[in-house]
Amino acid sequence: SASARGSSKISAYTKKYYCNLSHSLIAVFSFLAHKHISFEYKDDVAVIRFNDPASKVNKQSLQLHEFADVLGDIWLYRSSKSVVLVSGKPGCFLCWSRYMLQSCTTSEEVASLCEEAQKLFRRIEQSRVPIVAAIHGSCLSRGLELATACHYRIATKSKETVLGTPEVMLGLLPGAGGTQRLPKMVGLLGAFDMLLSGKNITADEAKKMGLVDQLVDPLGPGLKSPEERTMEYLEEVAVGVANDLANKKIPLTREKKLWDAVTGLGPVRKIIYSTVTKRVQKQTKNLYPAPFQIIECVKTGIEHGSNAGYLAEAQSFGKLVMTSESKALIGLHNGRLLCKKNRFGPPEKEVKKLAILGAGLMGAGIAQVSVDKGLTSILKDTTEDAISKGYEKVYKSFDTKVKKKAMISFERDAIMSNLSIQTDYSGFESADMVIEAVFEDLNIKHKVLKEVEAVTPPHCIFATNTSALPVRDIAAASKRPEKVIGIHYFSPVDKMQLVEIVTTDKTSKDTLAAAVSVALKQGKIVVTVKDGPGFYTTRCMGCLLMESLRLLQEGVTATKSDFLATSFGFNVGPFAVTDEVGVDIGLHISEMLCKAFGSRYKGGSLEIVKTMLEKGLKGCKSGKGFFLYGKTKSVNPEVEEILKNHQVTAPSAISSEYDMQYRLLSRCINESLMCLQEGIIQSPLEGDIGAVFGYGFPPMHGGPFRFVDTFGAERLVSLMKRFEDVYGNQFTPCQLLLDHTKDPSKRFYQSSPSLLQY
């Protein structure tokens, strides 16, 4: 152990100095054996390995204390000339997991936890013994903060190695010095970019930015597994560097980049603060507090010194943890991870060969997310022109990656070799799953289903990609209804993370397991829903559109009603969405849903939309819909003209901006709850994930169910009652919502989320 070494050398001064430190920080833990880190000397270099035996990722909470313990010994007894920090776990340097937040009830408690970590990291920064961080795998959040506190960073060029500060995406900020150290390291602009976007940075980018000092190539097969040997190699290189740092062969001071020097000038800094603030205001519509706190902390540190900066950071972190926004975002994060797991087990026969019908935007998109996951895919359409365009779309998506150097041309070609385009059914005899993305018309769907079943093997699954047609109606034409399932992809397929997987009463469990495994392979977040008109997301989105149409009739412009939605946190307004999806499709779906749900689903008059279609206003694809799409987006005067025949007087009692907003919102929340009540969705969690990732429900509210928990069922019902008085059953709260009103302790989520997984 460290204490055996050179204890006699220690001077009275250092003993006192460091004993104080160890008493304040680590005394409690020093009697524990090191469970989460291991420690050895390689000549003059102390190598500290993080390794949590119980978890896949390295959790920092316990490790930090043991780590402080070991470091304290090194400082105290001067037992090594330099230190290397490395993870003993492949794929993860050090990740943030639970912040021990569950035990904290006040922001002060959280802030003091932050201060403790800050203190340790500042000691590391000031250590007279140089410390090298050897990074392989994800180095996020606290891991990155620790790495940046070290004196030198070496990272592997592995694809798994990513660096970043994703806290902002959880409504938080890096609370252990991240906002203070990054500006010094990567410049003010670079730091804002990292802190405010929360994006993952690859090792190569990190090297360019100055976040990492040296890169190490991942190794291939050798005398050990590539992963194991790469870790060893990284450690060997790091030990070499640590020696060179101790012997002053490598200087500890860094050359400052000219650009960073310029952005560090007083007046330039001011401009940067205000520009960044404005941009954040525009992007977040002031709905998220974290980005502003981040800007403030960075600013405080630079303008008023580190001590003020660290204090501000700890306090802001404490405050942010307690915000509903953060809780909502963390809840979504956890939910998203759950929906990326296969809850239905592996299918009897793994799907290896896909066939996709329809090479349009959808079909090509599905092919695009499949071929690079090793799924052999046939893309079939009826004309040469269609398949050629489909192929081009898929090719382009990978070629763009090649041009951005995210992929080499060989990889692109190998991926494209998984795709076969054709106009006939050849090869379908060996397909494991057929996904159809043909036009949303029951007769056409029946026709292709019969054609497909005639050529595919009995085990082949028929997945229909429909956004509204009931799957059971499509399955009615099938000889093998147990093999029919709905997979509702969202457009654009490569960007939208969600899929809804729709089962009918006849769909077999194995078919579901296979569909889920394919969707997960395609990198999707999976929500499983029962068959019904509009399933879940389309149904909820639909009533948002119906209510928006009514606002239009009441004299609110399309721009304004979209603004009502976006200012609440929706990414895009209902009319912009309709234009994007296509006005014809919007009408088709709305008519079908109105027919299915009757008067309670109604809102504005669909005659408006019908007239629009007669005039050829089909949305983005025809260049005009509710809006005109020229150089700038503007309200379409033709729609204004049509509206003249459909004007309705706005009821003054419920036409304030607030009321209008809640008319939009309460309808889709009520519809969501109704879906849970009817068993369309299985859990509030899936409902929230589906709403946020499917139809853009404001993420900082965490989804309709969390919103009800936070906002209060009673409050929502009382609003709805007022609207019900004017419009009737469209605003009648569903039974589930009423149940929550009766019992105020009833919650969709029992506990507030903590960072259980990362």
Next chain:
Amino acid sequence: MASMLMNPIRSCSVSSSWAVRFGARSLSTTAQLQSQVQTKSKKTLARPGVKNIVLVEGVRTPFLLSGTTYADLMPHDLARAALQGLLKRTGIPKDAVDYIIYGTVVQEVKTSNVAREAALGAGFSDKIPAHTVTMACISSNQAMTSSVGLIAAGQCDAVVAGGVEFMSDVPIRHSRKMRKTMLSLNKAKTLGQRLSLIGSIRLAHLSPELPAVAEFSTAETMGHSADRLAAAFGVSRVEQDEFALRSHTLAKKAQDEGLLQDVISFKVPGRDIVSKDNGIRPSSMDQMAKLKPAFVKPHGTVTAANSSFLTDGASAVLVMSEEKALAMGYKPKAYLRDFVYVSQDPKDQLLLGPTYATPKVLERAGLSMSDIDVFEFHEAFAGQIMANLKAMDSDWFAQTYMGRKSKVGTPAMEKFNLWGGSLSLGHPFGATGCRLATAVANRLKKEGGQYGLIAACAAGGQGHAMVIEAYPQ
């Protein structure tokens, strides 16, 4: 040329084989066969129904560092020199060869079928067809085995195989955009069209495209891959430097002792006669330790001193069916026996060809590692050789990546590349294979062994190995 033409043309009308045997004279004419070591009594690898194919003779030009004495030549000049050397050494009639195959890697666009251009210039009959093959560093291995194939199939009786590489001048191209503009200029009809095309040229279009010794599929240079390979197998810098030093020391010794009989003298037009390889430079460990890593910086282990250098050179061998060789009165040097080609992942196993090829070819020939008397492995990088040796010595590697029950086993170092290797003699990519085969044949003769093995790695993650058997003395 004139002197070559005046060589006595041998009569080919020998009819009975015993007469041939008596009349055969060793083509390795000079005094190198000082002490004939007794061949150990091992079985021959001849198989019923399989034609015996022999290597009659092999020669090569001196291998020179690129940019030295050969600098002003063209690739086919070097190939021609090797062919002429072979003609001179064997005295074979210029129309007695059925086919000529040459291997090359970096192609001079003007002589893309360099085999044909060289053959014409060497004075071979213009009735002999010739083609060029390319398979990276095993191009001339491919030329040889193609010859074996032609003879085995009964299509030819005598084939010249060879290889050439000329790194003093490589094709450097205009950028793609510039080329496109220039090609369009050819087709432009009016002055206006021409002017607008010229006007479209931007400064960036003028930057040329330089060839790199990089994998097309992975964009990684070979040296970089070799460094990663060495690291994966835990090969240290010292081990690499030691191996490189060994290669240079052995090459120097072989050169000094006159063992490199395959080298012919070459009068370079306008320059002196070249008769020695010029890259052999035994240094010291201290000197080598001073060099900085060349590819992986700053912590890599592959340096200029422990890598093979860019080389100009050409080689040629005469391959014949045994009957034909004997009928023509030759005493062949060796039999070319079983051979294999292998290929694996071009990223992480780019240079492991020998590890994969060796056990395969040994199994095919029914031999074990210890049966082999002479090893000649291509030394691309010292780190690559050491990595292959470690891979062959690892049960884990054999089980995990090769699907074998146990390790391949390593060649005995006292039989391994005893006359130097690519690190010291040089490595003209396309020409090395024939040098390896000839070296094995000559060493078998000199050392009295019976079986030899050549193995090499090549870009693209490919590899080759061939068993060569001494021709009975």
